[in-house]
Structure formats: C-alpha cells, structure tokens
Amino acid sequence: MNFIIKIFYSVVVNLLIFLSLLNAQTNNQHPDLVFPKNWSNPTILPDHVILTFSEDPSTTQSVTWRTNTSVKKGIAEIALADGAPRFWRNLIQYTAVTTLMNADEILTANISSNYHSATFKNLIPDTLYAYRVGDGEHWSEWFQFRTAAKIAKPFSFLYVGDAQNYILELWSRLIRQGYKTAPEARFIVHAGDLVNNAHHEIQWHEWFTAGGWLHGMLPSVPTPGNHEYRNYNTEEESKNISHLSYQWPYQFTLPQNGPDLLKETVYFFDYQNTRIISLNSNRLIKEQVPWLDSVLSNNPNKWTVITFHHPVFSGAKGRDNKELRNLWKPLFDKHSVDLVLTGHDHTYTRGQSPKAKNTITGLNKKDGATVYVVSVSGGKMYTLSEDLWNEYTDAKLDRKAENTQLFQVINIDGDKLKYEAYTATGQLYDAFDLIKRYNKGNQLIDKVKQVITERSHTNTIIYENSKKY
Numbered sequence: 001m002n003f004i005i006k007i008f009y010s011v012v013v014n015l016l017i018f019l020s021l022l023n024a025q026t027n028n029q030h031p032d033l034v035f036p037k038n039w040s041n042p043t044i045l046p047d048h049v050i051l052t053f054s055e056d057p058s059t060t061q062s063v064t065w066r067t068n069t070s071v072k073k074g075i076a077e078i079a080l081a082d083g084a085p086r087f088w089r090n091l092i093q094y095t096a097v098t099t100l101m102n103a104d105e106i107l108t109a110n111i112s113s114n115y116h117s118a119t120f121k122n123l124i125p126d127t128l129y130a131y132r133v134g135d136g137e138h139w140s141e142w143f144q145f146r147t148a149a150k151i152a153k154p155f156s157f158l159y160v161g162d163a164q165n166y167i168l169e170l171w172s173r174l175i176r177q178g179y180k181t182a183p184e185a186r187f188i189v190h191a192g193d194l195v196n197n198a199h200h201e202i203q204w205h206e207w208f209t210a211g212g213w214l215h216g217m218l219p220s221v222p223t224p225g226n227h228e229y230r231n232y233n234t235e236e237e238s239k240n241i242s243h244l245s246y247q248w249p250y251q252f253t254l255p256q257n258g259p260d261l262l263k264e265t266v267y268f269f270d271y272q273n274t275r276i277i278s279l280n281s282n283r284l285i286k287e288q289v290p291w292l293d294s295v296l297s298n299n300p301n302k303w304t305v306i307t308f309h310h311p312v313f314s315g316a317k318g319r320d321n322k323e324l325r326n327l328w329k330p331l332f333d334k335h336s337v338d339l340v341l342t343g344h345d346h347t348y349t350r351g352q353s354p355k356a357k358n359t360i361t362g363l364n365k366k367d368g369a370t371v372y373v374v375s376v377s378g379g380k381m382y383t384l385s386e387d388l389w390n391e392y393t394d395a396k397l398d399r400k401a402e403n404t405q406l407f408q409v410i411n412i413d414g415d416k417l418k419y420e421a422y423t424a425t426g427q428l429y430d431a432f433d434l435i436k437r438y439n440k441g442n443q444l445i446d447k448v449k450q451v452i453t454e455r456s457h458t459n460t461i462i463y464e465n466s467k468k469y
C-alpha cells in the first residue's frame with residue numbers, strides 16, 4: 001500500500017513540476033495579440049473620433065474621424081451641453097472637410113479611408129459643449145468637452161511617453177487609469193512613438209481602441225517619435241528613406257503655425273497662461289531653432305512646456321542626442337523654459353540642469369533650471385545605463401525608474417506647477433512642485449520622499465525573456 005502511495009505522490013509532484021514549467025514556458029512565449037482579418041478596417045460608421053487643438057482652445061475645437069470611402073461627406077453637430085437630453089435642439093451644424101487617404105500602396109497601411117475634419121468656432125470660453133459626428137444618417141454618440149478659459153484658471157493635463165508596443169494589450173489600462181486619476185484633465189500630451197510602425201493601420205486602430213471614447217473627450221497633443229517615421233515600400237527601406245506616418249496629417253487636425261516643412265509636427269498653442277510647444281526631434285533640428293527662438297521670445301504666458309521625442313539627457317546607454325542638446329538647450333536656458341517632456345528611452349528619468357546660466361538675467365539657476373523628463377507608457381521596457389546622467393557635467397538626475405508603465409498629471413495653478421507621475425496601477429511614483437519666483441528662476445520642491453520605493457528591473461516582475469526585448 002505504501003508503495004502505491006509513494007508512486008501516486010511521485011506522479012503528482014512530477015505533474016505539478018511539469019505544469020509549472022509549462023506555465024513558465026507559456027509566459028516566456030506570451031504572443032502578441034492576433035486580430036481577425038479586417039479588424040482595423042473602417043466602416044460606414046464614424047470611428048477614430050479624436051479631438052485636437054488647431055486654433056485658440058478657448059473659442060475653437062477641432063474634431064477628426066474616419067469612415068470607409070463610401071461615406072463622401074462628414075457633418076459635425078455641436079450644442080451647449082445640458083442635463084436635459086434634448087440639449088441638441090440648440091445645435092449648430094458644421095460641414096467637415098472630407099479627404100481621401102489612399103494608402104493602398106503604403107507598406108503596412110494597405111488601406112483607403114475617408115477622413116473628416118471639422119473645427120467648431122466662436123465657442124464660449126470655459127464652457128461645456130456636446131458634439132457628435134457622422135454623415136447625416138450614421139452618427140457617433142454625443143461626446144462632451146470643455147473649452148479653455150480666457151483667463152489663467154487652474155487646470156491639469158496628462159503627459160505620456162511611448163505607447164508604441166502592446167498598445168491595445170497594455171497601453172489601454174495605463175491611459176484609462178490616467179483618466180481615473182485626473183478626470184478633469186483638459187488634454188493629453190503624447191511624447192512620440194505612439195505606434196511602433198508609422199503607417200501600420202492595425203497599430204493605429206489599437207491606439208484608438210485602447211483610448212476609446214477618451215480620444216473624443218480629451219484633446220490629444222501628439223508629437224512624432226522616430227517610430228512615426230518609416231519607409232513607404234521595400235525599395236525605400238533599402239535606401240533608408242522614411243516618411244512621417246501616412247495617417248498623421250489625416251487623423252490629427254493640428255495648428256499650422258510651425259515651419260513650412262514641419263507643419264503639424266512643430267506647433268504651439270496657449271492654454272490658460274501656459275504655452276505648449278511641440279518640436280520635431282526627428283527632422284531638421286537646426287532649422288527649428290529660429291522658429292523656437294521666436295515663439296519663446298514672443299510669449300506672454302507665465303508657464304512654458306515643450307514636448308518632443310528624443311531626450312535632452314538620456315538615461316540609457318548609446319542613446320545620447322548631442323546635436324539636439326547643443327542646439328535647443330541654450331534656448332531653453334535663455335528663455336527659462338519650465339518643463340521639457342520627452343520619451344524614447346523606455347525608462348523614466350527626471351532631473352535638472354542646475355549649472356545652466358540664464359543668459360538674460362545672468363543668474364546662476366541652481367534652483368531654477370528647466371526640468372527634463374523622460375517617461376514611458378506602453379509595454380516595452382529598456383534598462384537604465386549604469387552611469388546614468390554622470391556623463392552630463394551640467395545636469396543632475398533626481399528620480400528614475402525601470403520596468404514601469406507611467407502617466408503624468410501636471411497641474412498649473414497661478415505661480416505653482418504641480419507635477420505627479422503615477423504607475424499604471426495608480427500609485428504615486430514621482431512628484432515635485434515648481435514655484436515661480438520672478439527674476440530668481442523657479443523654486444523646485446521635491447516630493448520624492450512621499451512616493452513609493454524606486455522601481456527597477458531587479459525589484460519588479462522579471463521582464464527579460466518574457467517577451468521581445
């Protein structure tokens with residue numbers, strides 16, 4: 001009898017070991033999501049509905065959406081939002097500009113769609129509106145958004161680094177947690193690499209599906225990353241030729257106030273006493289200098305936030321961006337830019353450049369230098385280099401992370417900018433305040449003591465070998 005029990009025990013133990021190995025093997029393989037054929041194809045119904053700013057956010061609001069090519073016209077309707085369900089009795093109708101996106105010949109896009117774009121105008125500042133889009137017969141649901149105030153009222157916005165990989169699988173929870181943490185946020189800054197393969201229609205459909213109706217409620221402020229530049233065909237690939245994501249100008253209706261060759265990737269807008277600037281760190285870096293100098297010189301706003309993709313100070317080995325630092329950072333110093341929001345490194349770093357001199361006031365900005373952030377929101381994670389920012393003699397790193405999906409909430413209230421970074425599970429990971437002090441530079445109040453333990457590859461769930469790295 002004992003023998004039978006021993007045999008039985010041995011079989012059970014071996015079975016358990018086998019199952020655990022099988023489980024580990026499954027985790028190691030963890031395949032990418034597979035979508036049914038035509039999953040990302042447009043239909044006669046509006047989809048990819050997205051708000052963007054193209055003019056003054058206090059009186060205008062742009063909306064863009066996609067249909068299949070059988071839908072030849074687009075209509076957008078807007079009304080003052082009201083608790084009564086027939087608020088739409090007071091609606092105003094706009095005819096959209098409808099444009100064919102013929103991407104049949106574009107590698108990984110292989111699709112034709114119609115894009116419809118409308119800009120609501122003469123809106124009342126700081127007012128809640130409801131809108132819907134369609135063709136007169138087929139409609140979206142009613143979405144709501146609030147216009148910016150004309151005056152410097154407090155507001156918040158979200159900022160995220162690279163979504164890029166496992167977008168529907170993993171970026172979805174991150175951006176939805178962002179909305180839960182900051183439901184009153186007024187817009188989302190996307191610091192490049194929104195997708196992995198610039199023209200890939202399925203990946204864009206993942207991005208729109210992951211964000212869902214948030215894209216129709218919270219305007220997006222996108223800046224392109226290196227992954228928004230790819231070849232159109234295999235011949236171009238061999239010649240190392242790349243183009244901005246084919247979908248970009250069709251699906252994002254953005255300000256036209258940038259340099260001619262970089263329209264809708266380089267632009268700015270003002271929001272309640274804050275100037276938000278998008279630069280293109282992929283192309284014509286030198287050519288953007290005079291434009292940036294002018295936009296920073298003629299800036300009546302109290303706060304200035306700049307976003308682009310490649311970090312000024314990189315925390316990852318072999319990813320330094322010297323040209324960009326040499327050409328753009330002197331302007332950030334000269335004009336006392338408050339915050340620079342970037343991505344690309346698939347890690348988190350935040351710090352300042354304390355030895356920078358303010359060339360206007362001559363003050364040593366020991367306490368008041370521009371704050372530089374790198375963050376990541378999607379599922380691909382790199383490793384921080386061992387010497388981190390030590391190679392930069394004029395910069396000091398204050399907070400870092402590996403292997404962690406993050407979103408940031410930035411609140412601007414008068415003389416105070418409150419910055420918070422959160423993990424995908426809503427835990428506060430980094431925090432500081434900037435306080436405006438005239439002719440002295442900003443005071444930075446670090447709140448790192450109030451946040452969770454630093455996260456790295458060594459104290460979090462193993463990442464290597466579990467997916468493509």
Ligand SMILES: [Fe+2]
Pocket residue numbers: 162164193225227344345346
């Ligand atoms: Fe990236």
Ligand SMILES: [Fe+2]
Pocket residue numbers: 193225226227309343344345
């Ligand atoms: Fe990148």
